[in-house]
Structures are given as C-alpha cells and as structure tokens.
Amino acid sequence: MTRRCRVTRGRLAVPALIRAVLDPAAGAVVTFLGTTRNTNAGRRVTRLEYEAFVPMAEAEMERLAKAAARRWPIRRVAMAHRIGRVPVGEASVGIAVSAGHRREAFEACHWLIDRLKEIVPIWKREHFRGGQVWIGPQQGGPPPRRRAARAVRRPR
Amino acid sequence: MTRRCRVTRGRLAVPALIRAVLDPAAGAVVTFLGTTRNTNAGRRVTRLEYEAFVPMAEAEMERLAKAAARRWPIRRVAMAHRIGRVPVGEASVGIAVSAGHRREAFEACHWLIDRLKEIVPIWKREHFRGGQVWIGPQQGGPPPRRRAARAVRRPR
Amino acid sequence: MRVRLRFFAALRERMGPRGERFVADGTTVGVLWRALVRERPDLAATRVRFAVNQTYVEPGHALSDGDEVAFFPPVSGG
Amino acid sequence: MRVRLRFFAALRERMGPRGERFVADGTTVGVLWRALVRERPDLAATRVRFAVNQTYVEPGHALSDGDEVAFFPPVSGG
Numbered sequence A, B: 001m002t003r004r005c006r007v008t009r010g011r012l013a014v015p016a017l018i019r020a021v022l023d024p025a026a027g028a029v030v031t032f033l034g035t036t037r038n039t040n041a042g043r044r045v046t047r048l049e050y051e052a053f054v055p056m057a058e059a060e061m062e063r064l065a066k067a068a069a070r071r072w073p074i075r076r077v078a079m080a081h082r083i084g085r086v087p088v089g090e091a092s093v094g095i096a097v098s099a100g101h102r103r104e105a106f107e108a109c110h111w112l113i114d115r116l117k118e119i120v121p122i123w124k125r126e127h128f129r130g131g132q133v134w135i136g137p138q139q140g141g142p143p144p145r146r147r148a149a150r151a152v153r154r155p156r
Numbered sequence C, D: 001m002r003v004r005l006r007f008f009a010a011l012r013e014r015m016g017p018r019g020e021r022f023v024a025d026g027t028t029v030g031v032l033w034r035a036l037v038r039e040r041p042d043l044a045a046t047r048v049r050f051a052v053n054q055t056y057v058e059p060g061h062a063l064s065d066g067d068e069v070a071f072f073p074p075v076s077g078g
Helices: A014-019 A054-071 A102-119 A146-153 B014-019 B054-071 B102-119 B146-153 C009-015 C029-039 D009-015 D029-039
Strands: A002-009 A028-035 A043-052 A074-087 A091-099 A122-128 A131-134 B002-009 B028-035 B043-052 B074-087 B091-099 B122-128 B131-134 C002-007 C018-022 C049-052 C055-057 C068-072 D002-007 D018-022 D049-052 D055-057 D068-072
Touching: A002 A054, A014 A028, A014 A074, A014 A091, A014 B014, A028 A102, A028 B102, A054 A074, A054 A102, A074 A102, A091 A102, A102 B028, A102 B102, A122 D009, B002 B054, B014 B028, B014 B074, B014 B091, B028 B102, B054 B074, B054 B102, B074 B102, B091 B102, B122 C009, C002 C009, C009 C068, C029 C049, C029 C068, D002 D009, D009 D068, D029 D049, D029 D068
Parallel strands: A002 A074, B002 B074, C002 C068, D002 D068
Antiparallel strands: A028 A091, A028 B028, A043 A074, A043 A122, A074 A091, A122 A131, B028 B091, B043 B074, B043 B122, B074 B091, B122 B131, C002 C018, C049 C055, C049 C068, D002 D018, D049 D055, D049 D068
C-alpha cells in the first residue's frame, strides 16, 4: 500500500492528492475534503487557523494509513492537512483512498477522517464575528480567554 | 440543493466537479471516482467503452440527486459520467456531494453511486486481451457474441 | 398509431439504433416487445427494460401516438 | 537529567512553544506535568495528552535524558 501524508501551508492541492492514489488496479477512488463552514455552534465563522506538531502529525497520518490498509484491501492513501489560516469555503484536510472496489474505499476514507480528528496532533482556532476560540475541550472549566468568552455571548 | 449532472466525452474534469459543490455552509465534500481497473473476472482489461441514452441518463442522475437531498441534509451534488473509450486508470464516473457534516456526505455519495449503477441508462463494454463483452446480464443465456465468448476462454 | 423505437448496447447491435412501428390503439409496451421477439426469436433470452419518452415504464404501459419507446438491456454504468 | 518541553495550541499560548527542565532519574511524564501544574495552578483544569519523542505515551511513561516531551490539549484537526 502506497501512502503520502503531508502537512502543508497554502491551498490544498486536490488534483495532486487524487493523482497520488490513481492505480491501474483500482476501480474506485473516494476523497474526503473538510472545508471551513461559515457557521459553527451559532457563531458566524470568518476563518479557521490550524497549528500542528508537524513531524508527529505526518507520522501519525502514516500510521493511520497503514492501519487502514490492514483493515481493508485498499491500494493507495494520500492525506494532506493544511495549517495556518483557512478561509470559509476552502479545504483544511484532504484524504484520498483508492481500492479495487468502492465499498472499501468509502469505509477506509470515512474511518481515516474519524481517526485523524481523534489522534493526529493538529489544533484549530476558530475566528468568528467578535472573537476567537480554540476548538475542542481544551479545558475542563469555562473558556479561559476573556475575549473569546465575552464574544460568544455577544448578541448578533 | 444545487445539482449539476452531465454525460460527457473526454476526461472527467474532477476539479470542476468539486468546485461545483463547494459551499460556504458545507464542512464536508465527499467525492467518488469510478476508474477503469486493469483486471475483471480474471480478464486483462485494456479499456472500457461506455454508451448512454444521454438525455435520459442526465435526467435520471438529476432525479437521484433530488432523492438524495430528500434523504440527507446535503448542500450540493455534482455527477458526471464519461462516455466513449475510458483507458485503464482513468475515471468513467465522478460524484461529488457537499454537506454540513461528513456522515451525510459519505452516505449520500455512496448511495448515489449504488443507485446510478442500478438505474441510469448507461452501458459499458469491456475490451480485454483477446475480446470484448457487454457488462451486465445482457442475456439470460450464454454470451451471444462468438468473438467475446471464445476470447474469454483463451488461455493467457 | 406510430411509435419510434430506440435500442441500446447489445440490443442496438442487433436491431440498429432506431426504428419505427405502427401499432393498434391501446398496444402496451410489453405487447410491442413480444411482437419484436416473434420476428427475431434470438431476442427471446434478452432481459429488457422499457422507457417511454425518457421515463421508465412497466410492460403494461399503454402507448400513445408519437411515443418514443426505448429498449434497454440491463444497465452497467459506473 | 535534562528533558526538552514542547507546548501546543492553548498550552503554547500560556507556556510558550518550548522549554527545558532538569528532572530526577526515573521521573515519569505524569510527575513532570504535576510539577508544572504546581508552579502554574491555572493549568490544573487543562486536559492534556503526552508525547515523548513524537510518540504518544501514558502518564506512567518514565523519561530518559534528552527526551523531547510534548504537551497537547485535545486535538481538533480536520
């Protein structure tokens, strides 16, 4: 199983991601793109900003790709995660999987994005109208950053 | 729900397919590509050749896109099917679905390709080393075309 | 009344892409197909679906003058 | 022995991206974290995971001289 996992800056190169998994023995390519949505939890999102522990994030993505290849008969995997600012409508993450048949390509791709969100060391900060906040339960208690906490409560 | 369904000649324009479903309210884009595999049922495939009842195929794809939007909260759908010759490794069909969240994008995209294969009036003829054959149970009885039937049995 | 015929894939190779037929009022798609099979017994084994004016119909669908009737072998797109 | 520290996301904003620490032989990652929390009680509520030399470890993992210890808030990539 061939794999190519990268953390990158700037727009995700989706055609290159797909080209990386094309394979004469594959009948199916499934691609997932995660894009910045303009709303989240009732907030009007203006952009996301991603930070990664780059070498470990790439190594963890490689491990996931290998694990997927043990679970499903897939041919190739390509994963890319963008860091820095990601405006609304642009992709922060791309995962492409090729396989002989479509079921395993769909299942492996879905599993990879689920697992990526759980374990790959990447963090997003959401910038919205009136503030910003780290996403994920960063704290057991209430949000620590006064500006963000205040802004969440600001009526629109 | 916005949709764009086309039967086309020449290489599938995958970036355009994905661009057609980008949406500021979408957090997920799932894309399926069906590609010509170099083997099928033990035969060495050299290319596929597709034929469609073009206006009805486009109308049926539109109907499927609408049906998917009734079953899942999706944002946009783009479907394209290539006709004519499709060499090994190239895509014959592309389906892109955007949605607020990934689960519905995966499920709708998978459902759309399953249904497309069942009902959209498109047919493929497989060209392989030594012959050619229409795919699908075109006949209740044995393969009708002497050349294809003979070739299937030819040892490699 | 007159109906236009369309054939696809393996059926097109045997019947040609298009045809025309005069049928009695009230003729159904299934009756029309059986008439074709009587003339071409090699079609008898063919699994076929019907579309009239680009919409799938059942064999009991009654034809109207000017209809376009399409005969499909099992589809295999994707 | 000397270990290098790395902090990310919300933790990086409080602690800076990098640090260094001298610890007794056999010190575990969990013990090191509790020492940091004693000095910075505002960290007490933080949910944290640990990686040593770019591999996830449990709090009971014993450190070695020269290790790079990374402290992660819950990840939120994708």
